[in-house]
Amino acid sequence: MLNLILKDILIQKKALVFAFLYSIFMFFIFSQPSLNLFIYSMGAVAISYMLIMTAMQADYKNDTITILSSLPVKRSEIVTSKYLSMFVFIALSFLVLVIVGLIIMVSPLPFSVRYPKFYDLVITFFCVGILISVYLPVYFKTGGRYAQVVFIFFFMLMFFGPSTLFGYITKSQEHPLSKTLLLYTSENLLVVYLIAILITLIILAVSFVISLRIYLNKDL
């Protein structure tokens, strides 16, 4: 199992280099005060998405899934490893952002960079978790082709969705629902985080069961 996860990282050295360059770009774009809130989460989401996509598509590109499934691994392990590697990708992308963030802080570059916070991780986990939950069953069913469509859709949604939503809520602060929501959120931040994590975990669990069912019966 560990070998399968490790493999997903080993096959994408190039993507990691790209991730570093990309995060510099992200810090540049998100250095404006209004976007600064989302620099770590959106950066990590974008990089995680990229790493996930590279890892998954590589297995189907040359039908490497045939070799993997011929190695001494169970099919259930192949499925499980894909879900677990999500956590590794989130950790990796966060690491890249934090390193680049720190470098920018000590450098004379004129961006304002803040330290990462817990909610960055929650947003990233939520966004990546939901993507994986939809992406992986489609990926195991169709072999990567249609999964790419899901991917692009989610990329757009997750990238622009949260900041648009946040902007909308902030703008319509006078609306009673927004008021309640903002008030509740500001007073019970931890509860909101926990709810978000819990929802993501439940969706992930359902998705995992579906993927397992699909892949165990699949003809490669």
Place this chain on the structure above:
Amino acid sequence: MANILEVNNLSKKFKGFNLNNISFSVPYGYIMGFIGPNGAGKTTTIKLIMNLLNKDGGEIRVFGRDHQEFEKEIKQKIGFVYEECYYYEDLSVTEMKRIIAPFYRDWDEPVFQRYQKRFGLPAGKKIKELSRGMKTKFSLAVALSHHADLIILDEPTSGLDPVFRDELLEILRELMQDETKGVLFSTHITPDLDKIADYICFIEKGNIVFSDVKDEILNKYNIIKGSRDLLTEENRRLFISIRESEFGFQALCGDTAPIKSQLGDRVIVEKAGLDDIMLYTIRGKQDHA
């Protein structure tokens, strides 16, 4: 005699192709040649053995154990070479090896290094830069470096030059010095099997035509050559299939006694090779269809 591989009544249905209750077995210490034309069901059978396809019915036992129940343990001891190369194209030979090696409990790095040297595999070259033959050599080096007991080869020689084909046969021969091993060697290049196979399993259109000891098969079949005017409606039935040209006829037959008694010295009797047996059998079926 214990079997390293046993396939019983295996069936699989696809759109337009069925594998119909096939059975065969490979005893420990022997090489089985798995022959048949393209699309006969060789790769399907191998994919079923490797659990890449789900069977519809039947049983597959490797090392005496069910291939699905003990999949992980069994695959530790299977070395496989497929016709196509399915490795990550952008990785180098060494990087790809580094990914595969940890999956095998008994990975033997010195053995891999030895094969890498013997095959002239360039360690730093990317998989996509390797020729087809080189890719097969890489697969073979991987298959032979984890002390596998059952080697499954699916058309490995089709992309290889005659020199390496010969070397592959030599390696298999060396391997078979150890009687705890077995080989399933699927190919349509039958001369390779003439040299090394102990058993031959012939599959056609999803059915097993025969599965037997090679020498017995070779003893059983003969090629008869003679002038066309010797053929009559009656004696045509004695042949499995007949190929006619303006110069005469050639035909495959089993027992030669009835033919000799009818045609005597007017025909030439030769031993049939695996190629002849395969070609004439398929033709015969088409003619009778």
